[in-house]
Structures are given as C-alpha cells and as structure tokens.
Amino acid sequence: MAAARQGRVSVWAQIAQDLRSKIADGTLAVDAQLPTEADLTAQYGVARATVRQALAALVNEGLIVPRAPRGYFVRHRKPLFYRPQTEFRPQPKTPEMDRFMADHSADGREPWQSIDVAIVAPPPDVMQRLKLQEGELAVVRRRVRHLDGEPFNTNDSYFPLRFVQDTEIMRPVDIPRGANQVLAEHGYPQVRALDEIYVRMPSPDEVQRLELAPGTPVACHVCTGLCPDGTPVRVVVNILPGDRHVIVYERDGMPAKDHE
C-alpha cells in the first residue's frame, strides 16, 4: 500500500495485474473459478472494496464474469464468423479462408431467430441514411438471432414504408428468398452498399436484448443498400457482441500503400 504512493501503481491495480497474468499463463484456466472476494481479501491483506475494485476492472476488460452468488469465473471467448461479403456475392472460398474458418464454424449449433415487424418513425441516423422526409415512416424488421439458445446478434432492417407497403416484408415471418429479392421484384434492386462499423460499449437496452455480460463491447454494423440510381432502399443495423464475433473479409488486388 505504500507502493501505491511510491510506485505509482495502486493496490487494486496490482491485484488486477496479478490475476490477469494468472489467467494469461493458464494458472487460472478458462471457466475456472477465481478465489472468492474473502479469499483475496485475506490473501492480499486489504479491504474487500479494494479487491472488488480489482475484480471490477477485470470484469470491464471482459476477462472474467461474476456469477452471483457463486463466484467469479474466467470468461470463455468463442467467436463466430461474421462475413458481410457473403451477403453480396458467393464468397471466393480460397484455401486460406477455408482452413482459417474450420476452427470457428457454427457446425452442430442450433440456430433460431425471433422476428417482429413494426411501422415506426426511425431514429435520426437511419432517417438520414434513408433520405426520409421529416415525419415519414419506415418499416422495421427486428430480428434477434440465437445460437444454442443464447442470443447471438440483432439485425434491424429499415425500409421506407412507401417502398414496401403490402409486400411480404411486412409480415413477421422468415422470407426464405430474402427481403432483398422481394425489394428487387418490386422494382428496387440493390446494386451497391455502404458499410460502416462502429465500435462502442452497448446501451443498457442492448445489454438486455443480447444478454451481454458486463465488459462486452459491441460492433455496430450499419449497411445502407442503394438502387442503381443511388436511392437508398434499406438500412440494416446489426449489433454484434464482441465476444461472439469475428468480422472477416477477403480482398483481391494489388496493395498500393502500406497503410496497414
């Protein structure tokens, strides 16, 4: 504790670092239970609040999960692939991609999704991307995808109401051939898309909807689909929990600069 003043590193940070390295070197394996708060309190000779601050830091880093009232456990991280590209064209399937994906496939896991459809005034950012007039409404198909009973990601597709009125897009059921196909059949084929990926911490809303453990950041993937004339006809907002996804894509062509 004197070290806190002298060494510039607080006691709780030291405890956190100690536990962190035990996780890194396997002393504390995945899914293993950490010593209890009481144990750590005794072991390091500090107050419980100090131990809790250390544990909170690890929770916020996504390294451990509290499972009250049983204890803290080393977190499991088993991300699945998320490939924006495959939605647009059948992927090239190079050998590298194949080999790489073998580890993280969804084989044998049970998919399930809930769909609900609503007519709403879309949030401002969606309105702007769809170029809607003030007060103009949109149809949103909200889906939560589950894998093995656990929520996996959310997928909210917004369409301007005037484009999809009386189409099957408005029915809250799965559309096997895809909503994009339906849009194309009604005269709105998409030929281009703009993708944006934001990285941030989830809102309490999202925490609840996706049953996120504390310390889980999310990627927010916003995809705007455009007609040949540039009219936006679809905005999709995907929320991808960081602990469950790797976003993957592949590129061809000669690199120009070494910006990466």
Add this chain to the structure above:
Amino acid sequence: MAAARQGRVSVWAQIAQDLRSKIADGTLAVDAQLPTEADLTAQYGVARATVRQALAALVNEGLIVPRAPRGYFVRHRKPLFYRPQTEFRPQPKTPEMDRFMADHSADGREPWQSIDVAIVAPPPDVMQRLKLQEGELAVVRRRVRHLDGEPFNTNDSYFPLRFVQDTEIMRPVDIPRGANQVLAEHGYPQVRALDEIYVRMPSPDEVQRLELAPGTPVACHVCTGLCPDGTPVRVVVNILPGDRHVIVYERDGMPAKDHE
C-alpha cells in the same frame, strides 16, 4: 433504497440512468462538467460510494470521462474514417461515399507517426498466420499514428525475417512508396489479403500506448497479405480505438440473401 429491493433497480443504477438521460437529451452537453460527487451525494441523499458506482458505470460505457481532480465531463466522440479498402485499390469514390465522408474528414488535422523496428519472436497468433517455424524470427515495424498530438491508432507490421533481411523495411523510417512495394520488388508481391476484425476491451498495455480513456473498446484489425502462391508475407495488426474510428467500406454487386 427500498426501491432497490422492490423495484429491482439499484440506487446507483437509477442515478446512472438519470445522468444518462440528461446526457441524451442535452441537459448535459458535450464537454460539460457533471455535478461533483459531493453535489450528487447531497442531491440523491446517498453515500459517496454509491454515487461513484453510478459514475463508474457511465465511465465504463464511454459516456463520461473523469478528469481528476477537476470533475467528470461528458465525453466527446469524433470518429475518423478507417478504410481497409483504399489500401488495396483506389476507392470508387461514389457520390454517396463522398457526401457521407464530408462530416468526418481529417481536414486541417496534423498527422504524425512514430516508427520503431525490431527483430522479435512474434506472438503465437502472428506466428501461425505467417506460417513460421517454431523459433523463427520476424521483423516488426511498430507505428503509432498521431493526429493533433493525440495517439490515434497503432499499426504493427510483421514480416518473416528471411524475406526482408537487408531491405529498407528494416530501417526505422517512413517508406514513401510503401512496404508492400518493397516486398514486391524483392519477389513477394501480394495479391490477396484476409482481414479479421475483433472487438474487445483493450489490454492495459494498449490503454497506455494509445492513451485510452476508460470505457473505450478497441477494434483489432488483423490483415494477412498473401503471395500468388498463397505464402503469407505480411501480417498487420491494427488497434483502432472505438471512439476515434468508423470502419467504412463499400460493396458492389447484387445482394443474395438478407443476412444483413
């Protein structure tokens, strides 16, 4: 505090929610100072630790930043674009992209980068991607990019030592025509790349290197560059702080399914 038991929402969570909505509706504007812990303690009639827990939650969500000993401030979020695509081919420059990017350009901001080069035993994940033998060494060019004096992202490029020995890649200076060009000149042109994007909380290391505020998640963009015969010649690890980047890319072609 009775509400904590009955209403199922803890006092600190209520305080956090209260502040959250004040931030959302603009009562607390960007860069504004929050009431001090003492104020909040008095205002809500709770102990300081309770107020601190509420504030810590907002910090972890990335909504506010503590600037000791001055107070807590509403966080500023001004992301810049990050476009993996432009590195590979000159971007198509559609009107949509143009318009969209106008808001977030780097105009008038001063770029600067530090470079350091080392010969290292690369981390296991990099070793695997470069298909290195056990014990084989690699050259790493570590860069930290700054904008307006603030660190912006890190960019660590790994090359197998045997491919780049005695090339200018090993000199810790900027290579105007790009490291990829140098590699190509030495017989290792890259024609394909595999990108992976992971979303997670930063390690304490990364927090320090990028001067990250608490509650800032990062995107970890790993790019593996491949020769025509599939040999990996370059692995780049980019760490992109979530509060400073939007990852953007554009796609052409007919969408197939509505997975997004």
Add this chain to the structure above:
DNA sequence: CCGTCTGTACTGACTAGACAATGGTGCTGA
C-alpha cells in the same frame, strides 16, 4: 506585468463495517 506560491476543491484510493439476495448443497421425510 509577470512569475511564484499557496490554498482549495475535487477525484483517487482505501478501510471497516452492515444487510439483502440467491444459487447450490445436502438433509429430511414421504
């Protein structure tokens, strides 16, 4: 007018407790 010094207001860190809520375990009885 400018530099320095000092006080103050604030967060950071820590202590030492209390009571509530709840999975899990194991015992008991039908």
Add this chain to the structure above:
DNA sequence: TCAGCACCATTGTCTAGTCAGTACAGACGG
C-alpha cells in the same frame, strides 16, 4: 427414490468515514 426445504457461502448493495494527490485560481511579491 425423489421432492421439498433449510442452510450456507458468496456476491450485490450501501453507509460513513480518512488520507493522498493534483489542477486551478487567486494572492502576493518582485
């Protein structure tokens, strides 16, 4: 054998303080 119940270990929440470190502002001296 199995359902139900009581107990317990453990985290969640909260109180009420102390002391340390520091950016800032205002006073003071040259």
